[in-house]
Amino acid sequence: MSLKVGIVGLGIMGGSFAKNLRNDNFDVCGYDIIDENIDRLVSMGGSTAESPKDVADKSDVIITSLPSIDAFQSVMTGTDSIKDANKDGLIVIECSTLPIKEKQSAHDVLADTGTVLLDCPISGTGAQAANKDLSIYVSGDQKASEKCHDIFNGFANLNFYVGEFGNGSKMKFVANHLVHIHNVASAEAMVLGMKAGLEPETIFNVIKAGAGNSRIFELRAPMMVEDNYDEATMKMDVWQKDMKVIGEFAAELRCPVPLFTAGTDIYRSGLAKDMDKLDTASVCRVLEEMAGMKRN
Structure with a gap:
């Protein structure tokens, strides 16, 4: 059975991830603060969530693509965040370009709840994302990354495991x-x-x-x-x-x-x-x- 995928951040990049995963017949649940982005997901056949916590409750693996440190902290450890789901075995594929210390802090907090955060920045533009012409730099727990292999292939054409958490960034x-x-x-x-x-x-x-x-x-x-x-x-x-x-x-x-x-x-x-x-x-x-x- 394929993993249920949640996406938090459905902008230029996250929206393309959702489209390509839906094209590969993944169940996709998403959350974004912009209604237009949510409507686009629904038009693809995806489902919606009320918060990052709600996405976590409904998913096996979450992909996050976020524009700022503030957005990242809110999604990971804020109110109604992924942390609040307290879901053992959840994997988060974190694709944003942010300081490593911010990601490491969230990694440590989520680890205490049983969630594995992978540092997986994307190489490619929005136009490339639409065509699945992306590379993913995967770092962190190797067993968790291997579980996500089919998901990586669902929204990118290449993925590279580059070692310990932070090496992706x-x-x-x-x-x-x-x-x-x-x-x-x-x-x-x-x-x-x-x-x-x-x-x-x-x-x-x-x-x-x-x-x-x-x-x-x-x-x-x-x-x-x-x-x-x-x-x-x-x-x-x-x-x-x-x-x-x-x-x-x-x-x-x-x-x-x-x-x-x-x-x-x-x-x-x-x-x-x-x-x-x-x-x-x-x-x-x-x-x-x-x-x-x-x-x-």
Whole structure:
């Protein structure tokens, strides 16, 4: 019998997890503070819950995808939280990008109730999540992770067990460090080409076929070509949280990250220009302004 899956956080990522798990015929129960996200789950054939505790009561395994430390703490250990279910044998697949110390604290609290928290950050954008084109960096209790194998395959095409609890987050920080740089580098290349008189669509098609290509260029450059960032696969304000987490991680290790630091200034310029709800590809617009460009 397949495990019953609960999802807390049904936004861009969690909503795609739910859709793909439903497509694989999993029973999915979900909770979100936004009614529109709940309605979307119901339209897929999923069921709803009244709180994170209610999700835990109705599920064998819970997936959490949350935007902030406050949301994470509320879901894990707050009022009507997963902790309050006090459910022995429950497994929580925690997919958010957050400081390791926050996850470790929740891991320890939940362990006292018999719940196993796995640290399982996701590598991929919202667009990739919709197509199940994701990698999961699984860390923590190995036996619990093995029980979740079919669930991992239900919402991602790759999963890697990377060892002790917290290693998943460390791997995610390294991966997002590269995403951060590749996105700005893609925008910089597009602006350089356009400033030189090349058509943006031509730049995309030619670079995509050569050694300068990257997965991020393929995903984000089409938005840069159209100068349209409204349908965000990763919003600037959410990415701001990731930048802070990665910056603090590098600082704690006393590891130099000069390219990451330079890129951060570009993202912050976009946030200062009220681009917070746009896709992170909108850094291209920031660089165009810096270059004195104005598209027709």
